[in-house]
Amino acid sequence: xxxxxxxxxxxxxxxxxxxxxxxxxxxxxxxxxxxxxxxxxxxxxxxxxxxxxxxxxxxxxxxxxxxxxxxxxxxxxxxxxxxxxxxxxxxxxxxxxxxxxxxxxxxxxxxxxxxxxxxxxxxxxxxxxxxxxxxxxxxxxxxxxxxxxxxxxxxxxxxxxxxxxxxxxxxxxxxxxxxxxxxxxxxxxxxxxxxxxxxxxxxxxxxxxxxxxxxxxxxxxxxxxxxxxxxxxxxxxxxxxxxxxxxxxxxxxxxxxxxxxxxxxxxxxxxxxxxxxxxxxxxxxxxxxxxxxxxxxxxxxxxxxxxxxxxxxxxxxxxxxxxxxxxxxxxxxxxxxxxxxxxxxxxxx
Numbered sequence: 001x002x003x004x005x006x007x008x009x010x011x012x013x014x015x016x017x018x019x020x021x022x023x024x025x026x027x028x029x030x031x032x033x034x035x036x037x038x039x040x041x042x043x044x045x046x047x048x049x050x051x052x053x054x055x056x057x058x059x060x061x062x063x064x065x066x067x068x069x070x071x072x073x074x075x076x077x078x079x080x081x082x083x084x085x086x087x088x089x090x091x092x093x094x095x096x097x098x099x100x101x102x103x104x105x106x107x108x109x110x111x112x113x114x115x116x117x118x119x120x121x122x123x124x125x126x127x128x129x130x131x132x133x134x135x136x137x138x139x140x141x142x143x144x145x146x147x148x149x150x151x152x153x154x155x156x157x158x159x160x161x162x163x164x165x166x167x168x169x170x171x172x173x174x175x176x177x178x179x180x181x182x183x184x185x186x187x188x189x190x191x192x193x194x195x196x197x198x199x200x201x202x203x204x205x206x207x208x209x210x211x212x213x214x215x216x217x218x219x220x221x222x223x224x225x226x227x228x229x230x231x232x233x234x235x236x237x238x239x240x241x242x243x244x245x246x247x248x249x250x251x252x253x254x255x256x257x258x259x260x261x262x263x264x265x266x267x268x269x270x271x272x273x274x275x276x277x278x279x280x281x282x283x284x285x286x287x288x289x290x291x292x293x294x295x296x297x298x299x300x301x302x303x304x305x306x307x308x309x310x311x312x313x314x315x316x317x318x319x320x321x322x323x324x325x326x327x328x329x330x331x332x333x334x335x336x337x338x339x340x341x342x343x344x345x346x347x348x349x
Contacts, residue, residue, distance in 0.1 A: 077104040
């Protein structure tokens with residue numbers, strides 16, 4: 001794989017998947033440091049590429065989510081033909097996601113078959129028979145030659161902008177001299193991934209009474225649950241949902257002492273920042289999309305009905321999250337914080 005060449009990557013549309021894909025980007029660059037990696041991604045995830053030093057150029061796929069727009073995808077690919085890509089990697093499984101890579105003229109187009117993409121893909125990869133691989137391992141297989149053993153993933157590591165984070169904290173009145181707990185109560189997938197507001201509020205009150213500052217981070221769609229948490233927490237929280245860009249949220253999270261998050265994109269962001277974190281899993285499976293960091297712990301009740309991977313509880317009770325108490329999450333978080341302190345002390349001696 002040696003020699004200077006250029007590769008095109010079609011990246012995921014979900015924040016969490018884009019963060020996990022950084023393990024693949026790190027692998028590709030480690031195997032061929034001279035190779036240039038360009039990335040196509042929608043505006044929702046493209047900003048993260050600016051925090052990944054392996055990516056030379058981030059190219060916007062400015063098409064609304066769910067829209068086919070075959071002509072626009074083909075035009076984008078044709079505009080890239082002069083770059084003479086030796087290889088393309090298509091991470092999404094949809095038919096439409098392969099079109100720009102095919103139209104770019106990339107000689108080798110590596111991906112899973114997905115939606116019957118015969119012709120668009122000429123280097124078809126297959127998961128091991130009978131195995132349901134974690135998402136990060138499925139991505140990594142694309143960066144290997146057929147039959148190669150899967151390496152241990154290099155965890156995603158997003159770069160941050162400390163100065164931008166400091167300015168953002170000042171703008172929102174955050175005292176960075178005090179310990180900061182970042183809460184991420186949203187989950188784009190659906191309510192079966194969202195820990196109840198009353199539990200988040202109880203946890204916020206407990207840490208606020210100890211002198212911590214509590215930040216609520218998320219997008220505009222998380223405003224409703226954040227407002228509910230704010231009311232139930234009796235003013236303990238600084239609600240930043242929908243008030244920051246994605247990169248501002250990254251830089252603010254870098255200032256946090258610890259993080260509690262649902263299984264969401266921001267959970268993977270926190271893991272990439274090596275933050276002590278407790279991740280809450282309801283309908284999803286921590287073996288499938290775990291936070292990729294040794295400072296992250298996961299909590300799940302492991303009920304007979306879970307993981308069901310449903311967007312809403314098919315049984316109507318959501319016990320996997322309703323019965324997961326704030327006390328249990330606090331206990332897990334405290335253990336994680338203490339373990340990270342112990343590690344820091346041992347590293348400094």
